[in-house]
Amino acid sequence: MSELYVGLMSGTSLDGIDASLIDFENHKTQLIAFDYLPFSFDIRNAIQRLNEPETLISLKDYGALDTRLGHLFAEAVNSLLAKAQVPASSVLAIGSHGQTIYHAPDIQFPFSLQIGDPNIIAEKTGITTVADFRRRDIAVNGQGAPLVPAFHKAVFHHPTEHRCIVNIGGIANITVLPAYQSSKVIGFDTGPGNTLMDLWINQHRNLAYDENGDWARTGKINYDLVSYLKQDAYFSALPPKSTGKEYFSLSWLNEKIKSANYKAEDIQASLCFLTAITICEAIQKYAPLTERVLICGGGIHNVYLLELIRQNLNCPVNSTEPYGIHPDHVEAIAFAWLARQTLNHQPGNLKEVTGANKAVILGGLYRGNEAV
Numbered sequence: 001m002s003e004l005y006v007g008l009m010s011g012t013s014l015d016g017i018d019a020s021l022i023d024f025e026n027h028k029t030q031l032i033a034f035d036y037l038p039f040s041f042d043i044r045n046a047i048q049r050l051n052e053p054e055t056l057i058s059l060k061d062y063g064a065l066d067t068r069l070g071h072l073f074a075e076a077v078n079s080l081l082a083k084a085q086v087p088a089s090s091v092l093a094i095g096s097h098g099q100t101i102y103h104a105p106d107i108q109f110p111f112s113l114q115i116g117d118p119n120i121i122a123e124k125t126g127i128t129t130v131a132d133f134r135r136r137d138i139a140v141n142g143q144g145a146p147l148v149p150a151f152h153k154a155v156f157h158h159p160t161e162h163r164c165i166v167n168i169g170g171i172a173n174i175t176v177l178p179a180y181q182s183s184k185v186i187g188f189d190t191g192p193g194n195t196l197m198d199l200w201i202n203q204h205r206n207l208a209y210d211e212n213g214d215w216a217r218t219g220k221i222n223y224d225l226v227s228y229l230k231q232d233a234y235f236s237a238l239p240p241k242s243t244g245k246e247y248f249s250l251s252w253l254n255e256k257i258k259s260a261n262y263k264a265e266d267i268q269a270s271l272c273f274l275t276a277i278t279i280c281e282a283i284q285k286y287a288p289l290t291e292r293v294l295i296c297g298g299g300i301h302n303v304y305l306l307e308l309i310r311q312n313l314n315c316p317v318n319s320t321e322p323y324g325i326h327p328d329h330v331e332a333i334a335f336a337w338l339a340r341q342t343l344n345h346q347p348g349n350l351k352e353v354t355g356a357n358k359a360v361i362l363g364g365l366y367r368g369n370e371a372v
Contacts (some may be wrong), residue, residue, distance in 0.1 A: 001025065004032070006080065006127070007336030008073050008096040010116070012170025012245050013194055013298050014044050014051075015208070018332035019076040021084050021091075024340055029155055033084035034329055037076040043068065044208075050101040050115075051245045062115070069099055070120030077125045088368075094129045095339025095363070096121055097331070103134075103244035105143040111135065112144040118366040126369035130339040133362040137349045142356030145242035149175035149187035149353045150341075151334035156323060157181075162289040165320070166309075167330065168299025170195035170245055172279050175353075176287040187353040188239035190282040192248040193299050196271045199250045204264045210272075213304025219269030222262065226274050229256055235278055239286070240355030275299070276308035283313065296320045296327035338362060 003024040010017045016038035023030045039047070046065050050057060073096055081088055098114030105112060118131035134144035152165045152175040165175040172193035176186045194209065201210045210216055232252075234243055257267065283290055292315055299305055300319055310317045320327050341348040347359035 002090065003340075004086065004091045005336040005340050006077055006091055006094040007332040007334065007339065008076060008094060009332040009335055010039075010069075010073075010097065010099045011298075011331065012100060013198065013209075014039060014047050014170070015298070017073060017076040018328065019080040020329055020332040020336055021080055021086060022333055022336040024337070029325075029333065029337065031325070031329060031333065032086070033080055034326075034332070035076060035080040035083055037072065037079065039072075043072070047099060047101065052249065052251070066115040066117050067120065069115055070117030071124065073116045074121045074124035077121065077127070088126045091127050093339045093343050094121060094125065094127050095133075095335035095337070095342075096129055096131045097133065097335045098131055100244060102246050103145065103242065104246070105138060105145070105242055110138050110144075112138060118364070122366040122368045128343075128368040129366040130342045130363040131366065132364045133335070133338055133348065136360050136362045137354050137356050140356045140358055140360055142349060142351065142354035143240050143242040144354065146173045146175075146187055146189060146353065147338065147349060147362070148173070148331060148334045149185060150348055150350045151330075151337045152187070153177060153185050153350070154337065155325065156294060156320070162287070162291045164283050164287045164290045164293050166279055166283075166293055166295050168193040168275070168279075168295065168297040168302075168305070169331070170198070171243060171248070172275060172297075172299065173242075174279065174282055174287070176290070178289070184352045185350055186239060186286060187350070188282075189242045191235055191243065191278045192271070192275055193297065194275070194302070195245050195248055196253055197268060197275070197302075200253065200264070200268055200271060203250065209298075210268060210302065213272055213302040215265060216268040216272040217304045219263065219265030219267070221269045221273045222266055223273075225257070225260070225262065225267075225270050226277065229270075229274055230278065240353060242354075272302070272305050273308055276305055277312060280309060280312040291315055293317045294320045294323055296325070296330040298328070300327040
């Protein structure tokens with residue numbers, strides 16, 4: 001008998017909404033359908049304004065965007081189900097990550113804030129929605145991120161091969177999967193993934209992202225600049241740790257390079273190398289036994305970035321696709337899995353990853369038209 005869930009993910013790249021329909025029958029993870037709803041220029045800019053550090057915004061603008069995104073998430077679900085020809089009544093729950101607008105796990109009163117009103121999602125789809133996953137982990141002194149390593153462990157663990165899963169979105173994170181089940185899984189954000197590259201090319205070429213890393217390839221990596229950027233305290237901080245676009249922002253970058261005269265394309269090349277080398281050094285330090293690296297997230301499409309990663313690691317670097325899940329689908333599927341964990345009264349965090357005091361059931365439930 002089918003066990004259907006929907007997973008929704010809109011990440012720090014601010015490109016749009018990934019929606020996956022998953023069947024977990026017999027504890028397997030089978031993708032039934034996938035859909036993508038791109039953000040309009042207006043929505044993308046509105047989110048970006050909220051992401052800017054120390055930006056003054058009105059509660060009216062914040063609340064309005066929360067509502068608008070709720071409607072867009074619901075639209076993504078309804079479009080997905082129409083594409084799959086699956087009635088909403090067949091879906092047990094939706095797992096909605098929400099759009100992160102500020103992640104601050106290390107301040108005196110830590111929080112992580114995602115928007116995209118789940119009340120609207122539940123009402124417009126008729127499906128019970130699980131949302132607000134991160135704050136329960138923070139409530140038990142965790143970072144609230146990354147949460148996907150628990151899913152990585154469930155689907156990518158291998159009994160005889162030490163693996164490291166690298167997710168490259170706006171922020172990059174790794175999950176260390178030792179071959180031995182008895183060994184603990186660790187994971188953390190390594191630092192910027194695509195975010196600084198995206199912000200830089202948007203400022204200088206009015207493009208949303210550097211396709212294939214082609215612009216970065218035209219530049220020359222400034223290794224002294226990369227070394228200087230790596231002096232930021234985040235890179236040397238011990239895990240558990242997590243970060244976001246509110247930290248690795250255009251303001252952060254401009255402050256670092258304000259007194260220098262670099263070519264724009266050389267900055268782009270250096271930012272690409274910064275992402276690659278901080279990922280590789282994290283693997284070398286915290287997962288020295290790694291025999292295979294699997295890459296997922298939007299960074300998989302940056303050909304130059306992948307070349308730099310391969311040049312700096314002494315093991316095979318592959319896409320997750322040959323290992324069961326397309327790299328663009330992993331996070332959306334993960335939040336379907338996390339919703340299933342919640343409905344089954346199972347924890348969704350790995351305390352060794354987030355630094356939480358204990359494993360906890362994540363998320364709040366927003367009931368659909370039919371009680372589950």
